[in-house]
Amino acid sequence: MMQIIVDRIRATLPSVNDDIIGYITDILKTNKTDYTDYQEVDDALRPIFEEIAHDEIKPEAITELCQFVSDQLKLETLSGDNGLTHEPKKLSTPILIGHYSSPTFDTVSSALFNISDRTFIKPTNETTTVSQKKLEKAEAKLREKQEKRARDGVINGENKEQARLEDAVVSQATNKRLLADNENSDSTNKSYDIHIDNFDVSYGNKMLILAGTLDLIYGRRYGFVGRNGLGKSTLLRVIANRSLVVPSHLRILHVEQEIEGTDIIALQSVLECDERRTALLNEEKELNRRLHSSNDSSTTHDSFISKRLTAIYAELETIEAHKAESRAAVILNGLGFSTEMQSMATKQFSGGWRMRLALARALFSKPDLLLLDEPTNMLDLKAIIWLENYLQTWKSTILVVSHDRTFLNTVATDILHLYSQKLDSYRGNYDTFVSARTERLKNQQREYEAQKEYRDHIQVFIDRFRYNANRAAQVQSKLKLIEKLPVLRPVEKEHEVHFRFPDPEPLNGTILQLDDVAFAYSKNIPMILNNVNLSANLSSRICIMGENGSGKTTLLKLLVEELEPTKGQRHGHRNLAIGYFTQHFVDQLPMNINSVEVLQLRFPGKAVEQYRTALGRFGITGDTALQTVMSLSGGQKCRLAFSLMCMKNPHILVLDEPTNHLDMETIEALAEAIKKFQGGVVLVSHDELVIKRVCTEAWLCRNGSVTALENGFEQYKKLIETELQY
Incomplete structure (x- = not known):
């Protein structure tokens, strides 16, 4: 967290020297809980920042810098009373971490808690000075706040440490030119592919994905696999809430939570997902009401309403609105809803059935990117087979987390594998992925063994003639050769999982x-x-x-x-x-x-x-x-x-x-x-x-x-x- 603040200070005030940075970080590290709001940070640090800036930086930039420091310190100290865990807290807006020195790249962060340390701007060697009076004034204010908080019983150990739920942290380098080209293109030429390069995702103190790259080609179905707890569901969430930068014209739908139970019947709940159809039908209803109203019957007015109704009917025909109800009924039936259940209010269903409704709504609305997290968990075998068949005809992109091998073999055209904070992509279904990954690991192991054998061979020569004056030049040459060789890393293998049920006492016959x-x-x-x-x-x-x-x-x-x-x-x-x-x-x-x-x-x-x-x-x-x-x-x-x-x-x-x-x-x-x-x-x-x-x-x-x-x-x-x- 402190490195992020330092990077931002250096980016805003390039002439700051290491002594001032050290002074600022010392008071922040030791007294970060003293800054309960932006005003306290501003009072303590603005005089220092203004002295460094020498009127070269606008006051607005210093205000933004103080706000940034305040936000970071708030994130570090968020906690409740009595050691109880509170709900995750989020800032209202993403935090811009800083900028790369290249003008074509910027670093975007919707990170709301501790981000891993990353340096974006190298500090310069220029020196700066800050008047002693300014520093003494800042320290005096700081002491005054500490004394007040001590009197109020906030510090001196009275405020206990407590666990807190933390939100995912995302940092991403995005290419401005490509993003601008994509956003400014006309609707017929917009790309529906997704390319996300060089991004990190962490959760609390755990780094989930480091320098990840994600490519989703429109129309392909991606199975997302990896061990529990590595961050698959977290990645789906940060894509869905656009913490990672994806084209704004893409419609993304993430099926994660059950729908809220209301008096709306199940079939109508699914139909309402088509917002365009619903809006057109509501407008048609209103225009017909006005057309038949006795209060407004001018020829011009009636002509306008008639033309608009004609346009609405044409658009409803184009989107095949007349087939919507039957299509929704087919989806609900496939997911196990009988005709009677389709007419029941959503509040009458259990959580598992409302999850099915959420899936039905997603399938009906046909988003450009559909994100599914373990969709088969809530389904019986009949619904799973129906879903497998339905998704094979899906026209847009799917990213699905699943541990159902048969489902992935049937549905997936590609597999994304998350392990060791890395994302790897494989073409084909799950069985193809297993075969390809096994072969890749074998090749990596053979390469590792060959490199190790080569290094050992050179090392034997070095050890043998290290103290031989006649071979000194050759030994030095071998030492330089070893230094130039790539770092030798063993193949990373995931640990095997073993379960064991205890053996029971013997009982004979039918028990x-x-x-x-x-x-x-x-x-x-x-x-x-x-x-x-x-x-x-x-x-x-x-x-x-x-x-x-x-x-x-x-x-x-x-x-x-x-x-x-x-x-x-x-x-x-x-x-x-x-x-x-x-x-x-x-x-x-x-x-x-x-x-x-x-x-x-x-x-x-x-x-x-x-x-x-x-x-x-x-x-x-x-x-x-x-x-x-x-x-x-x-x-x-x-x-x-x-x-x-x-x-x-x-x-x-x-x-x-x-x-x-x-x-x-x-x-x-x-x-x-x-x-x-x-x-x-x-x-x-x-x-x-x-x-x-x-x-x-x-x-x-x-x-x-x-x-x-x-x-x-x-x-x-x-x-x-x-x-x-x-």
């Missing part, structure tokens, strides 16, 4: 069984499940499939005794322990304590080493186990939930959509851990990789019944594809 079970939530509604017969033992690998609302989660709750059957019997071994992972388990974790404390809270009385061991089985080790749950990524919270689930050494794992928050590598680790688990598994998932790798039995929930599928997942998939064709 969990449902006999002729039926269930309804009340007597006045039909049975959700009827005549269900299901059994499981320690070798079971059962997958429960079906559309959303078909009763899958209800069936799991019957198995774990969260619900009692309306009819029939549930039988379980008297020593049976069940580990239950729910879709919403992650959201119910306490946020203000660390992972070890979460386990202590749920399972008190054990040694700390036992809690650490339970967490370590799922990769939560070291300092990560001592971070607050709030600071963990979605995938890390999932791992914590698995650790909690396994504290009882369960005989059967009952898993409801366990892969929703996990990245590709973690999903594969989970599948491998389930395969090695010595107990039984009952799984609800739409992840094809996990189902095929793990499950040996498939059961379909549909129309209140649960039936076995002999050919498993493939049989269910073919059934859905057949239904979608009609």
Whole structure:
């Protein structure tokens, strides 16, 4: 943060010398919390800046400089009371960090919290002097403020440090000439490609992307992959809010949050996304009202209204407004909304269904750039297959974060890979990316080994003849050769993920069984499940499939005794322990304590080493186990939930959509851990990789019944594809 202030001071006042910079940074570093508003900064620093400027800089520039310093210090000291975490705070406008010395580039920042140190203007060697009186006056004001704040009890340790949620920080170098050409071109010649060069993204103290380059070609579909917590969702957000500079004529839509529940029906909510159609229809309605009004019937007036109506009808015809309702209905139906549901008010839907509505609105509005963050998490397999087919006909650009391998293989034309703060682009779908990346890493490893062997060979010669006077010239030549060689860096490999479920105590025979079970939530509604017969033992690998609302989660709750059957019997071994992972388990974790404390809270009385061991089985080790749950990524919270689930050494794992928050590598680790688990598994998932790798039995929930599928997942998939064709 301080380096950013120094860079801005040098950019505004090029003649400032290092002594003055040192004086300013010293008082700012030691007393930054004393500057609570712009006026305090202005009082302390303006006399110094004016003395340096010698009337060469306009007063407005000094005012802007003081405002900049004030803003940066506010960002550094934002916090609430009593150590409580507050909502993220943002400045109302982006902060301009400074300018490159080249006139064709400027540095734009919408960074609202600490940016990584970057020097944009090199300091000059010119010297400046500031009168001692001015410095003494500034110091006197500073002491006065400190004494006042001390009396008010603000300093001297009374204001406690607290955690705060920080916003993403973005800095970007943009080419002014290219941007101007793009913005000034006429509408027929505007480019819809996106080129973002040399940008950084950080979050809090963590650098996410360093010197990144992003090229999105119009009409291509980009899958965005990488480990959890590296910044994929953050990058989507900064593109959506235009913190990164993208052409202003592009319409960008980011599907991230569910829509607000209101009295508007679902179908109308989707139709309202077409703002042009809505505006034309409203204008048509108003003009017809005025045309038939008895108060205004002049010929000229009527002629004007008639001409305007003719133009409106022509434009409505051009945009095919008459097809809008049917198109919206097709999208809603594909995402699982029945005809009855399309007529329901949005406030009647749960959060998951309102997320589907947000996706439907995005698909209907056809933006130039569609940003999707894990769209398959909220969908059942039927909706996923429909979405895959729909997106393959998409005309504009898509950037989608997804950890669904099958979805990316079907939809993506390109893959963006984020790792080690870098963005790499690959042509082709996910399988092509895996093959290309594997080959690239092999080539890098071969190149590294060849360079190392060459260096070692030279070093052997140097070590052998270092003290031989006759070979001194040759040794010096070899030393210079080594200095000129490129820096030798080993290939960066992502660490492997390993999960391990604890082995349960042995139990023989059938340990969990449902006999002729039926269930309804009340007597006045039909049975959700009827005549269900299901059994499981320690070798079971059962997958429960079906559309959303078909009763899958209800069936799991019957198995774990969260619900009692309306009819029939549930039988379980008297020593049976069940580990239950729910879709919403992650959201119910306490946020203000660390992972070890979460386990202590749920399972008190054990040694700390036992809690650490339970967490370590799922990769939560070291300092990560001592971070607050709030600071963990979605995938890390999932791992914590698995650790909690396994504290009882369960005989059967009952898993409801366990892969929703996990990245590709973690999903594969989970599948491998389930395969090695010595107990039984009952799984609800739409992840094809996990189902095929793990499950040996498939059961379909549909129309209140649960039936076995002999050919498993493939049989269910073919059934859905057949239904979608009609």
